[in-house]
Structure formats: C-alpha cells, structure tokens
Amino acid sequence: MTSDIRSAQSAPDTSRISISAHYTGYVWYRHGLSEQQFVTPAGRFAALALAPVNAFLRLVAGADIDTFLLQRHQVIDHLLTELIEKEGVTQVVEIAAGLSPRGYRLRQRFPHIRYLEADLPAMAARKAQLLATLETGPEHQVYACNILQPEGPESIHSLLNKLNPVEKTVIVTEGLVNYFELPVIRAVWSRIASGLKRFSGGYYVTDLYPDFADHPSYRYVKFAQKLVGFFTRGQWPLHYPSDDAIHAGFRQDGFSHTEVHDPAGFYDTLALPRARTRTLVRLIRADVNDD
Numbered sequence: 001m002t003s004d005i006r007s008a009q010s011a012p013d014t015s016r017i018s019i020s021a022h023y024t025g026y027v028w029y030r031h032g033l034s035e036q037q038f039v040t041p042a043g044r045f046a047a048l049a050l051a052p053v054n055a056f057l058r059l060v061a062g063a064d065i066d067t068f069l070l071q072r073h074q075v076i077d078h079l080l081t082e083l084i085e086k087e088g089v090t091q092v093v094e095i096a097a098g099l100s101p102r103g104y105r106l107r108q109r110f111p112h113i114r115y116l117e118a119d120l121p122a123m124a125a126r127k128a129q130l131l132a133t134l135e136t137g138p139e140h141q142v143y144a145c146n147i148l149q150p151e152g153p154e155s156i157h158s159l160l161n162k163l164n165p166v167e168k169t170v171i172v173t174e175g176l177v178n179y180f181e182l183p184v185i186r187a188v189w190s191r192i193a194s195g196l197k198r199f200s201g202g203y204y205v206t207d208l209y210p211d212f213a214d215h216p217s218y219r220y221v222k223f224a225q226k227l228v229g230f231f232t233r234g235q236w237p238l239h240y241p242s243d244d245a246i247h248a249g250f251r252q253d254g255f256s257h258t259e260v261h262d263p264a265g266f267y268d269t270l271a272l273p274r275a276r277t278r279t280l281v282r283l284i285r286a287d288v289n290d291d
C-alpha cells in the first residue's frame, strides 16, 4: 500500500495529452470508423481549428493529418485481426485507448475476445460512461492506468494481473509512444515485454513515428511536431532513425521478434489513403514468445 502511494505521487501527470484523443476520436468518426457516441464537442472544435492546417498540408505535402492517422489506425486493426484469427489471441489490452472505437468494433466482430481498455483516470472514467451507453458487456472493461507508474494499482503490471495467463494476449498502444522521450518510453516497453512473458503467448502492437531526417517532407514533419506539441503543451519527439534501429531497440527492451511495417506495404490490400511521398509512420508487431 505504501509503495502504491509512493509511486502514485512520483509519476508525472501527463493528462495534458488527453486533448489529442478528442481529435483522433473525431477523425475515426468522420471517416466512418466509429459511432457518434465517441464524438465530443472538443473533437469537433479541434477538427474545425485544424481544417486550414490540413488543407495546407494536402497542398504542400500531398497528405494531411488524417492520412497518417488513418494509415496507422487501419494497419493496427489489421495486425490485431491477424493475431486473433491466425495466432489465437483472445485477450486484448488497449492502453491509452482515449476515444478509440477499436474495442467496440473488434468485439462486435469477435465476441469471444476479452477486451480491456485503459487510460489516465479522467479519460478512463469518460470512456467507461460512453461504453455503458453502448451496453458492451462484462468482457469489455475500462481501467485507469498510467504507463509511467512502475508499480501500484494504476500500473501496466496491475492491468495484466486482471487477465488469464493461459490465454494469448496482445497489448496495443496507438498515438501514445511519441509523447515521451525515448528513455522514458523504452522503460515502458521493457515493462510491457516483461509483463507479457507470463502469458502463453504475448504480443505488442504499436505505431511509431521515426526520425527520418532524409524524408522529402521532413520540414513538414517538424511543423507537425510543433503543432502537436503546441496542442498538448509538451514535446512530441521522433524515435529511431531507421527500421534497423527500431529492431535493435525492441530486442534490447526484451522482445524476441519484431516486425516493422510500412503502411505503403498495405496500400493495395487495405485500401488505405495514400501519401504522395514516402510514408511517415511505422507499425510494429513484437512478441516475447520462444521460437
């Protein structure tokens, strides 16, 4: 109990980031990937405020914010679907779920899976209320979790304790990891990897925006970086300069196998919106399983 209180006091408050969930939640809705219940006035307002920025980016970079959000969202959905259908995953833990409709949609398609959503306490409470209106059922739950808590009731460890270790399990994070400096998020990745080892199969899926300094639209990436930082009152650092560096980092953090996916590889199969230049986001599927 004492250690819970100590860790609760020491983890930084990153709730300033939560505003971004309102915007992404609205993007999923306006592209037909969500339900009206997931839309908030703040999301609608952010979409209006960002409309000129999106128009500018389409003109100069051939893709706007929605393009990259949709690419990551749809490829993550695809990777999770494969894990459920081909690997037999039955437990999904979506950390920093925000106003994502993923749990609601996946459970409609795969009613046998258990789905835990987690976010900072205020966002988790809001999401729980929202899901209650959709009557999502007892196998779909929402918990407060702060990824920066190494231990205690709001830690990743505590979240995983709610699950059955015999079942294959995937943790997913979307739109989260680039809000933290690399050493901070690597400590989280290490905790995710060690936490997943208790399951009969343990997987992790995430998006990641790397630091591709030679990208033709790099100056617009730096612009987007400042924009996200402005809205969320913090930094939005890019991580790793190459796919090879991502592989090496994930291995060091405790994952046995890592796949790094470029959304362009799914242009023909998933009907993704296309960017005129090279893509900017990577989707990662890693696991902690033996060969």
Ligand SMILES: C[S@@+](CC[C@H](N)C(=O)[O-])C[C@H]1O[C@@H](n2cnc3c(N)ncnc32)[C@H](O)[C@@H]1O
Pocket (backbone or CB within 6 Å): 014, 015, 017, 018, 019, 020, 021, 024, 025, 095, 096, 097, 098, 099, 100, 118, 119, 120, 123, 145, 146, 147, 148, 173, 174, 175, 176
């Ligand atoms: C950009 S939103 C992404 C939401 C959703 N995954 C999506 O893609 O639409 C970032 C989310 O991270 C959550 N978040 C911020 N700091 C966090 C932390 N320390 N632990 C857990 N979640 C956090 C925010 O509350 C917010 O819901």
